[in-house]
Amino acid sequence: MNGKIFTLRNLYQSGTEKLEKAGIREAKLDAWYLLEYKTGISRAVFLADPDREVEEEKAESYQKDICTRARRIPLQHITGEQEFMGLNFKVNENVLVPRQDTEILVEEALKRIRPDMQILDMCTGSGCILESILKFGEKKQMHLKGTGCDISEEALKVARENNSRLGTDARFIKSDLFESVIGKYDMIVSNPPYIRTEEISRLDEEVKFHDPWIALDGKEDGLYFYRLIVKDSIRYLNKGGYILFEIGFDQGKDVSELLKNEGYEEIEIKKDLAGLDRVVMGRYNKE
The missing domain is CATH 1.10.8 (Helicase, Ruva Protein; domain 3)
Structure with a gap:
């Protein structure tokens, strides 16, 4: 003393x-x-x-x-948690820290949920998107089920711990995009890596040095993972199923075009609280 x-x-x-x-x-x-x-x-x-x-x-x-x-260690890495959609999520250096902007994606998904939907969360990370949708679905007695997939086993450990905390009907699998995904879903949600490789060095230190690179890097034009996901998604969606993406502020037109070219309809772009394009969604109405 x-x-x-x-x-x-x-x-x-x-x-x-x-x-x-x-x-x-x-x-x-x-x-x-x-x-x-x-x-x-x-x-x-x-x-x-x-x-x-x-x-x-x-x-x-x-x-x-x-x-x-x-x-410049992120605050959330010190406390080990981050609030998202009013829920408390465990986070660490193996997952992207949940951002408020991503709540727009969850809110748009919640507007489209129906009872007994099967939901797939591609590039799930901490699981915050899927867990939030399922948790709010519980309040509406929707009986939703979900699968979250990620290529990172370390990220999946975090997602599974968050699932244990929240107790939703979700499972988490290791998968390189759709590689290990089985069955069809009524909704696909995704916040894939979408930062252009050359732009990562200009991000805040907390992001470029402490968020996992694989959760940020969208390759040369930032659209690499959107192309792959959109192309394969139609094989995993039931008729009338939805797909919803978080996007960068300047990617709305390009991602909308990708959806249109694969036969998606009812394509919409939604803005965040700053008035920037943040979510692109579409519906697949074919068998």
């Missing part, structure tokens, strides 16, 4: 200052999240009693996490 007194206020202030010096964009927010994570203190308690003392062990652990975040 060194006898030093730590309070919520001085920990938060020092944490914020360190992150600001490190160039962390949301320094105040991240400093707060880490303080909440380490102490379990709510914002209301902090505002009412900012000079409350913090145990030395917790304070030092907080300071260690601040130093880690200052090295």
